[in-house]
Amino acid sequence: MERNSMKTIGMAILLLSSCCWAQNTDSFVPASTNVPGAEYPRVDSGSRAQFRVKAPDATKVKLNFWSGPKLDMEKQADGFWTVTTPPLPPGLRYYTLIIDGAEVSDPSSYAFYGGSKDASMIEIPESGATYYSAQQVPHGQVREVWYHSSVTGDWRHALVYTPPGYDEQAKMRYPVLYLQHGGGEDETGWIRQGHANFILDNLIASKAAKPMIIVMSNGNARRAGYTPPNLAGKPFGSPEMMKAMQEMSQAFEDDMTQVLIPFIDSNFRTISDRDHRAMAGLSMGGMQTFQVTFDRLDLFSYIGGFSGAGGMSMMRGDQTFDTKTAFNGALADPAAFAKRVHLLWIGVGTEEPAMMHAGIAKLHTSLDEAKVAHIFYESPGTAHEWQTWRRDLKDFAPRLFQ
Amino acid sequence: MERNSMKTIGMAILLLSSCCWAQNTDSFVPASTNVPGAEYPRVDSGSRAQFRVKAPDATKVKLNFWSGPKLDMEKQADGFWTVTTPPLPPGLRYYTLIIDGAEVSDPSSYAFYGGSKDASMIEIPESGATYYSAQQVPHGQVREVWYHSSVTGDWRHALVYTPPGYDEQAKMRYPVLYLQHGGGEDETGWIRQGHANFILDNLIASKAAKPMIIVMSNGNARRAGYTPPNLAGKPFGSPEMMKAMQEMSQAFEDDMTQVLIPFIDSNFRTISDRDHRAMAGLSMGGMQTFQVTFDRLDLFSYIGGFSGAGGMSMMRGDQTFDTKTAFNGALADPAAFAKRVHLLWIGVGTEEPAMMHAGIAKLHTSLDEAKVAHIFYESPGTAHEWQTWRRDLKDFAPRLFQ
Numbered sequence: 001m002e003r004n005s006m007k008t009i010g011m012a013i014l015l016l017s018s019c020c021w022a023q024n025t026d027s028f029v030p031a032s033t034n035v036p037g038a039e040y041p042r043v044d045s046g047s048r049a050q051f052r053v054k055a056p057d058a059t060k061v062k063l064n065f066w067s068g069p070k071l072d073m074e075k076q077a078d079g080f081w082t083v084t085t086p087p088l089p090p091g092l093r094y095y096t097l098i099i100d101g102a103e104v105s106d107p108s109s110y111a112f113y114g115g116s117k118d119a120s121m122i123e124i125p126e127s128g129a130t131y132y133s134a135q136q137v138p139h140g141q142v143r144e145v146w147y148h149s150s151v152t153g154d155w156r157h158a159l160v161y162t163p164p165g166y167d168e169q170a171k172m173r174y175p176v177l178y179l180q181h182g183g184g185e186d187e188t189g190w191i192r193q194g195h196a197n198f199i200l201d202n203l204i205a206s207k208a209a210k211p212m213i214i215v216m217s218n219g220n221a222r223r224a225g226y227t228p229p230n231l232a233g234k235p236f237g238s239p240e241m242m243k244a245m246q247e248m249s250q251a252f253e254d255d256m257t258q259v260l261i262p263f264i265d266s267n268f269r270t271i272s273d274r275d276h277r278a279m280a281g282l283s284m285g286g287m288q289t290f291q292v293t294f295d296r297l298d299l300f301s302y303i304g305g306f307s308g309a310g311g312m313s314m315m316r317g318d319q320t321f322d323t324k325t326a327f328n329g330a331l332a333d334p335a336a337f338a339k340r341v342h343l344l345w346i347g348v349g350t351e352e353p354a355m356m357h358a359g360i361a362k363l364h365t366s367l368d369e370a371k372v373a374h375i376f377y378e379s380p381g382t383a384h385e386w387q388t389w390r391r392d393l394k395d396f397a398p399r400l401f402q
Numbered sequence: 403m404e405r406n407s408m409k410t411i412g413m414a415i416l417l418l419s420s421c422c423w424a425q426n427t428d429s430f431v432p433a434s435t436n437v438p439g440a441e442y443p444r445v446d447s448g449s450r451a452q453f454r455v456k457a458p459d460a461t462k463v464k465l466n467f468w469s470g471p472k473l474d475m476e477k478q479a480d481g482f483w484t485v486t487t488p489p490l491p492p493g494l495r496y497y498t499l500i501i502d503g504a505e506v507s508d509p510s511s512y513a514f515y516g517g518s519k520d521a522s523m524i525e526i527p528e529s530g531a532t533y534y535s536a537q538q539v540p541h542g543q544v545r546e547v548w549y550h551s552s553v554t555g556d557w558r559h560a561l562v563y564t565p566p567g568y569d570e571q572a573k574m575r576y577p578v579l580y581l582q583h584g585g586g587e588d589e590t591g592w593i594r595q596g597h598a599n600f601i602l603d604n605l606i607a608s609k610a611a612k613p614m615i616i617v618m619s620n621g622n623a624r625r626a627g628y629t630p631p632n633l634a635g636k637p638f639g640s641p642e643m644m645k646a647m648q649e650m651s652q653a654f655e656d657d658m659t660q661v662l663i664p665f666i667d668s669n670f671r672t673i674s675d676r677d678h679r680a681m682a683g684l685s686m687g688g689m690q691t692f693q694v695t696f697d698r699l700d701l702f703s704y705i706g707g708f709s710g711a712g713g714m715s716m717m718r719g720d721q722t723f724d725t726k727t728a729f730n731g732a733l734a735d736p737a738a739f740a741k742r743v744h745l746l747w748i749g750v751g752t753e754e755p756a757m758m759h760a761g762i763a764k765l766h767t768s769l770d771e772a773k774v775a776h777i778f779y780e781s782p783g784t785a786h787e788w789q790t791w792r793r794d795l796k797d798f799a800p801r802l803f804q
Contacts, residue, residue, distance in 0.1 A: 035519045036622065055504035057462065079503065097506075101481065102457035104499075104506040111513030111520035117437045118513040118520065134548060134557045144544040144593075146536060155536045167669065170572060191546075220438065267569065 031109075033092070033123045038108035040082075047087040047124050053106060054080050055099050062098040066115065067383055073097075090126035091387030092193055094119055112192055116184045121193070130202070132195040132390050137205035138164030142197050147263045151255040153224025156217065158260065159187050160268065161197050163204055163211035173269045175276035175401040176213045178256070179393075180285030182308070187218045193386045199393050209397045215264055219285055221252040253292045257299065278400050280304025280345070282389045294327040302343040302400050306392040307384055309346040309360055321363060323370035331372050338373040345396050347377040349388035356384060375399070433511075435494070435525045440510035442484075449489040449526050455508060456482050457501050464500040468517065469785055475499075492528035493789030494595055496521055514594055518586045523595065532604070534597040534792050539607035540566030544599050549665045553657040555626025558619065560662065561589050562670065563599050565606055565613035575671045577678035577803040578615045580658070581795075582687030584710070589620045595788045601795050611799045617666055621687055623654040655694045659701065680802050682706025682747070684791045696729040704745045704802050708794040709786055711748040711762055723765060725772035733774050740775040747798050749779040751790035758786060777801070 028042040028050055040052035051063050056079030063071045063083050073081035094114050096103045105111060111118035143160045163174065179196065181189035190196040196214060203209035222228070226247065234240050265272040279300050281289040286308025293300040323331040331337050337344075344367070348360040364376040377395050382388040430444035430452055442454035453465050458481030465473045465485050475483035496516050498505045507513060513520035545562045565576065581598065583591035592598040598616060605611035624630070628649065636642050667674040681702050683691040688710025695702040725733040733739050739746075746769070750762040766778040779797050784790040 035515075037518060053504060055502060057503035058460075059502070060459065061504075097504075099504045099506070100457060100461070100502050101459035102455060102463075102499075102501045102506075104501070104504075104509060105513070105520070107506060107519050109520075111507070113437075116439055117509050118507070118511075136550070139548040139557075142546040144546075144599075146541040148538070155541075197546075 031122045032125075033110055033112075033121050034108055035110055040108050041106070041122050043122070043124060047090065049085045049088060049122055049124065050082065051085075051097075051106070052080050052082045053097055053099075053108070058100050060098075060100055064096045064098050064103065066094040066096070067385065068093055068095075088124045089381065089387070090124045090129070091382065091385055091390075092121050092123050093385070094121050096120060113186050113188055114184055114193070126387070131394055132199050132202075134198050135202055135205070137201055139201050140164050140166065140197055140204075142191055145263075145267070147259060149255050149259045151223060151251060151259055152221055156255070156260075157187060158215060158217040159191055160216070160264070161191075161200060161214035162268070163213070164201065165211065166213075166269075173271045174211060174213045176215060176264065176268075176270050176278070177302075177397070177400060178215050178217070178261075178277070178279040180219050180279075180281030180288055181216070182281075182283030182285055186220065187216045190214075190216045194390055194393065196393060199390060200397060203394070203397055210401045212397075212401060213264075213268055213270060215260070217256065217260055219252055219281070219288055221248060221255050223247070223251040223254075226251070249288060249291055252288055253295065256292060257296055261299065274299055274301045275342070276401060278302030278304070278343075280306060280393075280396060281308065282306040282392070283308040283384065290327070294330055297330065297340060301341055302345075303341060304343070304345040304347075304392070304396045305360075306347050306389050306396075307349065307352060307356065307360070309363055321366050323366055323372055331367070331370065334370060334372045343399050344372070344374040345377070345399065346374060347379065347388070347392045347395070349379040349382035349384065351381060351383040352388075353384065433524045434527075435512055435514075435523050436510055437512055442510050443508070443524050445524070445526060449492065451487045451490060451524055451526065452484065453487075453499075453508070454482050454484045455499055455501075455510070460502050462500075462502060466498045466500050466505065468496040468498070469787065470495055470497075490526045491783065491785075491789075492526045492531070493784065493787055493792075494523050494525050495787070496523050498522060515588050515590055516586055516595070528789065533796055534601050534604075536600050537604055537607070539603055541603050542566050542568065542599055542606075544593055547665075547669070549661065551657050551661045553625060553653060553661055554623055558657070558662075559589060560617060560619040561593055562618070562666070563593075563602060563616035564670070565615070566603065567613065568615075568671075575673045576613060576615045578617060578666065578670075578672050578680070579704075579799070579802060580617050580619070580663075580679070580681040582621050582681075582683030582690055583618070584683075584685030584687055588622065589618045592616075592618045596792055596795065598795060601792060602799060605796070605799055612803045614799075614803060615666075615670055615672060617662070619658065619662055621654055621683070621690055623650060623657050625649070625653040625656075628653070651690060651693055654690055655697065658694060659698055663701065676701055676703045677744070678803060680704030680706070680745075682708060682795075682798060683710065684708040684794070685710040685786065692729070696732055699732065699742060703743055704747075705743060706745070706747040706749075706794070706798045707762075708749050708791050708798075709751065709754060709758065709762070711765055723768050725768055725774060733769070733772065736773045736775065745801050746774070746776040747779070747801065748776060749781065749790070749794045749797070751781040751784035751786065753783060753785040754790075755786065 028044045030039055031041050031043050041049050043049050055061050061073040061081040063073055069085060071083050073083040075081050096119060097106050106120040109120035112121045140161050140163045145158050145160055146155050149156050179190050204211050229240050229244055231241055277300050279289045279293050286305035289305055290309060293303045346360055346363060348357050367374045379388040379391045430446045432441055433443050433445050443451050445451050457463050463475040463483040465475055471487060473485050475485040477483050498521060499508050508522040511522035514523045542563050542565045547560050547562055548557050551558050581592050606613050631642050631646055633643055679702050681691045681695050688707035691707055692711060695705045748762055748765060750759050769776045781790040781793045
């Protein structure tokens with residue numbers, strides 16, 4: 001018993017030790033996405049990554065990049081399984097391990113909410129890219145706030161970036177960007193995965209972007225009392241799914257416009273007019289952005305769609321987009337639109353799935369043909385992934401509130 | 403390709419669907435620690451829990467509570483493994499799954515940083531206990547801040563709770579509680595696991611506690627340039643380990659007193675004298691608290707040790723504690739101590755490991771015998787776990803700054 005107590009107390013108190021003893025012996029270094037002390041996964045200067053997991057009794061272990069290679073790991077004599085990848089594109093990549101058929105997180109990685117669960121990611125550094133890491137510049141704060149929503153009937157959690165100096169400049173008021181995550185992710189994505197706070201810290205320090213507040217809320221909204229349909233067996237795009245999507249989108253819009261925006265405007269020193277309010281989002285968040293902003297041009301004057309502009313029809317490769325009728329006719333008069341909307345920004349990675357890329361490229365050419373002022377940004381060599389969206393934000397934010 | 407693109411886009415955008423369709427058919431309900439949409443693990447009114455994981459090709463799957471039962475799961479025909487636990491004590495419990503020898507997180511649970519990794523936890527509700535959940539009261543904010551430390555040589559991340567009304571009461575200044583996590587955990591523990599913000603929201607709303615700022619920093623500190631020793635093979639409590647512990651503790655103390663406190667005092671509206679500064683911590687954080695506060699009684703006047711008061715000697719069951727010489731003699735004159743230190747608070751759960759309980763109980767009786775004013779709190783029926791520390795904070799916080 002003494003020995004066991006000792007062990008328990010030792011475990012409980014001294015797990016701290018794992019923070020400090022890890023050392024490396026070759027050119028591979030632990031990934032920045034690892035928990036402290038974890039030597040694997042690790043990355044070398046050629047963007048190859050090595051993974052290692054203990055599974056002494058398993059018969060098959062696979063490394064499963066959600067977008068990327070699926071690799072068999074090799075069992076070593078010590079019960080660990082290892083694999084070295086080919087060079088990987090830079091950026092932050094979701095992965096799981098498949099251990100005898102069980103898809104699980106890598107115990108060596110921090111967890112990131114994506115794919116509707118806390119999953120593993122590995123950061124592959126992009127050579128020379130410092131814009132999304134903590135530099136020697138003033139840092140803003142990221143604030144967790146809770147607001148009670150009459151739309152969803154529960155306490156909702158949001159993150160709010162306040163720029164450097166917000167507390168010191170007690171009389172200053174700031175414009176606001178509402179910035180939404182994608183499907184399967186949540187309000188933490190733009191900070192944990194995207195490093196939106198460091199991107200803005202760096203842009204503000206170099207005076208490339210105006211100091212602004214960024215609000216990140218949970219795009220997965222369900223109206224109080226709503227019972228969702230059972231979609232099991234229904235195909236993607238089925239009428240039942242579209243109706244459920246629409247219901248969720250409308251609940252999100254109502255929560256945002258009726259509860260969240262008033263909450264932010266009364267709890268932060270915002271400039272609360274449409275000229276100082278922007279909205280952008282990625283993927284699902286991009287679709288939500290187009291829905292909310294075009295429904296409520298009285299509230300917004302800057303619009304950004306990152307790999308998710310337009311609506312469901314475009315996502316499905318529909319080529320019938322018509323600037324005369326789309327978005328309740330808001331684009332029909334390009335001169336009036338340019339006066340009313342200070343920025344319409346759409347972006348896509350060159351390596352995104354073909355229909356996604358085609359849909360957004362089509363929106364761009366349709367806007368061009370109709371002479372609707374907008375920015376079209378293609379992220380070279382990146383897919384439907386966070387490296388695309390970090391670049392999007394870096395291009396988008398400096399165009400706001402100028 | 404079209405079909406695959408469709409599938410990819412569908413996956414990417416419509417993972418949202420998993421947020422909304424889960425439904426239950428019996429008296430078990432999904433645990434509050436689950437990711438949205440996950441039906442398992444689930445808990446019934448008798449505090450039994452059911453777990454379920456897909457591992458079609460595994461030969462053995464175990465449910466592994468770190469403190470609690472280790473249970474074999476049973477394979478079902480559909481490739482899922484399931485188990486129902488006996489009734490579990492209320493509170494938040496760490497667990498992992500062991501799948502053919504691989505210790506991994508449950509994909510259905512949110513990840514919580516503990517045991518030096520992102521692990522799974524399940525919340526077993528305590529009947530009638532509302533003090534640590536979000537109630538219909540004003541909520542404070544939890545702010546992420548980054549500060550550059552000349553002691554550790556890097557950017558450090560801390561969380562700061564600001565009480566309800568902090569931004570509105572622009573002239574008001576607040577006392578500060580520095581609140582530390584335990585070994586293997588980090589600065590997120592008191593919010594994610596402990597719900598310290600909701601505990602304070604509720605105490606402040608009922609006027610049981612004064613509005614205060616709470617600062618939670620990372621207790622795992624390493625001095626810039628320090629190379630830790632290789633402790634492989636060294637026994638618990640070895641001179642090498644004690645020296646490494648001491649080095650880490652001193653780096654933490656220096657970071658806290660030389661960098662963090664000045665940073666907080668210059669970035670938040672604190673009352674920056676010792677009468678309005680408290681420190682408490684759990685387990686390793688309790689030991690750090692006693693070290694830092696007794697070294698620096700010029701900075702602190704409220705002291706709390708949650709399952710980790712005293713020093714390493716007590717943790718090891720050493721019975722030689724002497725109030726005349728301990729803590730640099732600070733307790734030698736009880737009257738002078740009571741004047742100088744407004745609160746000395748120690749707590750322990752009745753079900754903690756025997757030596758932990760004995761060490762803290764011994765500290766209590768020694769203080770009693772020497773007539774050193776202090777509070778001793780025993781949490782009934784709880785062990786070295788978060789339910790103990792939530793109760794500790796609920797008892798401790800109302801005694802501060804009165």
